[in-house]
Amino acid sequence: MTTFADLNLSPKVLKAVEEAGYQTPTPIQEQAIPAALEGRDVLGIAQTGTGKTASFTLPMITRLARGRARARMPRSLVLAPTRELAAQVAENFDTYSKHVKLTKALLIGGVSFKEQDVLIDRGVDVLIATPGRLLDHFERGKLLLTGIEIMVVDEADRMLDMGFIPDIERIFSLTPFTRQTLFFSATMAPEIERITNTFLSNPVKVEVARQATASETIEQSVVMFRPSRRENAAAEKRALLRALIDAEGARCKNAIIFCNRKTDVDIVAKSLKKYGYDAAPIHGDLEQSQRMRTLDGFRDGSLRFLVASDVAARGLDIPAVSHVFNFDVPSHSEDYVHRIGRTGRAGREGKAMMICAPADEKNLGFIEKLIAREIPRGENPLGSRPAPEAAPAPSEDEGDRRERRKDRPRRDRSERPDRKDEARGARRPDDAERSTEPRAAETPAAEPRTTEPRAAETASAERRPSEARVQEGRGQEGRDRRDRRRRDDSGPAVVGLGDHLPTFIEKSFEERMAG
Numbered sequence: 057m058t059t060f061a062d063l064n065l066s067p068k069v070l071k072a073v074e075e076a077g078y079q080t081p082t083p084i085q086e087q088a089i090p091a092a093l094e095g096r097d098v099l100g101i102a103q104t105g106t107g108k109t110a111s112f113t114l115p116m117i118t119r120l121a122r123g124r125a126r127a128r129m130p131r132s133l134v135l136a137p138t139r140e141l142a143a144q145v146a147e148n149f150d151t152y153s154k155h156v157k158l159t160k161a162l163l164i165g166g167v168s169f170k171e172q173d174v175l176i177d178r179g180v181d182v183l184i185a186t187p188g189r190l191l192d193h194f195e196r197g198k199l200l201l202t203g204i205e206i207m208v209v210d211e212a213d214r215m216l217d218m219g220f221i222p223d224i225e226r227i228f229s230l231t232p233f234t235r236q237t238l239f240f241s242a243t244m245a246p247e248i249e250r251i252t253n254t255f256l257s258n259p260v261k262v263e264v265a266r267q268a269t270a271s272e273t274i275e276q277s278v279v280m281f282r283p284s285r286r287e288n289a290a291a292e293k294r295a296l297l298r299a300l301i302d303a304e305g306a307r308c309k310n311a312i313i314f315c316n317r318k319t320d321v322d323i324v325a326k327s328l329k330k331y332g333y334d335a336a337p338i339h340g341d342l343e344q345s346q347r348m349r350t351l352d353g354f355r356d357g358s359l360r361f362l363v364a365s366d367v368a369a370r371g372l373d374i375p376a377v378s379h380v381f382n383f384d385v386p387s388h389s390e391d392y393v394h395r396i397g398r399t400g401r402a403g404r405e406g407k408a409m410m411i412c413a414p415a416d417e418k419n420l421g422f423i424e425k426l427i428a429r430e431i432p433r434g435e436n437p438l439g440s441r442p443a444p445e446a447a448p449a450p451s452e453d454e455g456d457r458r459e460r461r462k463d464r465p466r467r468d469r470s471e472r473p474d475r476k477d478e479a480r481g482a483r484r485p486d487d488a489e490r491s492t493e494p495r496a497a498e499t500p501a502a503e504p505r506t507t508e509p510r511a512a513e514t515a516s517a518e519r520r521p522s523e524a525r526v527q528e529g530r531g532q533e534g535r536d537r538r539d540r541r542r543r544d545d546s547g548p549a550v551v552g553l554g555d556h557l558p559t560f561i562e563k564s565f566e567e568r569m570a571g
């Protein structure tokens with residue numbers, strides 16, 4: 057069996073690895089580290105949880121230990137798609153370089169340019185940045201990329217989702233072609249393949265098993281959920297979630313609860329809190345500082361339940377999660393694999409439970425096809441009868457009330473003009489988040505390009521950088537407003553009357569029917 061000592065890392069790095077408590081290298085580390093130490097380009101196809109961050113940081117630290125940084129000319133560059141991921145990479149550097157004298161700077165939004173300029177001016181060995189912020193610094197003339205010896209692109213597929221590829225290409229072209237490139241992506245979309253063919257030179261390709269095959273330690277189940285009445289569906293589903301959590305008891309140390317929509321992330325978190333569960337939401341509309349606080353709390357164990365949407369949670373390193381609850385069946389099968397991969401890590405036991413409403417059975421079928429196995433049907437802890445809403449109505453919060461109004465039966469459906477549209481394939485509610493604004497819309501900390509530091513960083517952070525550029529100087533305010541409206545996840549796109557039915561229509565209709 058290969059050990060870290062076999063990988064040619066410097067003794068100081070080995071010491072830090074030992075202190076981190078790692079015993080053996082993960083497959084991606086075993087394959088990528090020797091190649092990276094030789095100076096080869098590496099193309100790593102791996103997801104978070106595989107140890108990929110150490111697979112590039114460890115050889116980088118070993119190589120950078122020789123040589124010195126010059127003012128404004130960083131020696132290495134790590135690009136990450138979001139602030140959280142960039143911060144995570146920076147933490148990894150701190151852990152593994154604690155016995156080596158290296159300087160580093162983290163260039164992300166939300167931190168003043170001035171502070172970052174001071175660091176760059178002094179000269180850094182490692183620059184960790186989101187693409188937008190890096191280019192902002194570059195354009196302000198504060199940074200030279202001609203001294204880059206090693207460049208890392210982390211989570212490239214997510215950069216693609218977020219519209220960062222043009223920025224990545226530009227950054228590549230600003231660095232010397234003699235640089236070493238370490239490139240990581242969970243998937244190889246054609247666009248990613250094109251980039252690697254253009255900018256990587258004879259890379260060593262390292263592919264580690266997808267989480268679907270690596271997660272044998274995850275016990276999966278799905279509970280088929282039948283609401284008593286359509287209008288009770290949302291509340292009963294939340295009651296079922298609580299019952300599932302309760303049934304696990306102390307075995308459920310902590311959990312991530314995934315919802316398909318941002319609105320549901322908020323509602324479920326609020327509802328859980330109301331019932332005395334220690335829960336908090338994470339999604340892209342929340343303030344950066346709040347997201348960081350929530351994540352820190354979840355990591356250090358002071359928060360037990362993290363209610364999340366796919367995009368917000370993707371790529372975040374959250375170790376040791378005992379349970380994953382899928383409040384909704386994901387409408388994209390591969391998201392199921394990502395979600396359940398949050399538990400059962402590094403050989404630990406984990407449980408993944410999913411609630412499947414009648415409308416989600418088709419998507420459940422797609423997931424089972426993807427993972428090539430049937431997910432065992434779990435028992436409904438509330439029995440076969442529909443779950444009652446246990447909470448006394450007066451304590452109901454506004455979120456719940458709003459939700460229930462939305463779920464009111466649409467008795468006049470056949471009269472509504474949207475029927476044909478639905479038949480033609482208009483969006484279904486579960487697809488709302490993605491189809492109104494694909495993935496990027498809900499990105500946790502997408503970094504738009506700015507020319508000046510922006511006070512309301514988070515509000516504009518969700519925009520694709522290319523969009524941000526187009527908007528410069530032209531009717532900015534109106535566009536921003538329109539953009540915000542588009543990004544606002546208020547459920548499915550409105551077709552006809554949408555979900556909102558004015559009360560007076562329903563009333564007169566019922567009265568006439570009764571008469």
Ligand code: AMP
Binds near residue numbers: 079081105108
């Ligand atoms: P990553 O895929 O880089 O996000 O890493 C996932 C987690 O695995 C992080 O919490 C690392 O600290 C941890 N880790 C990385 N390498 C090893 C290793 N060789 N042994 C045990 N844990 C590791």
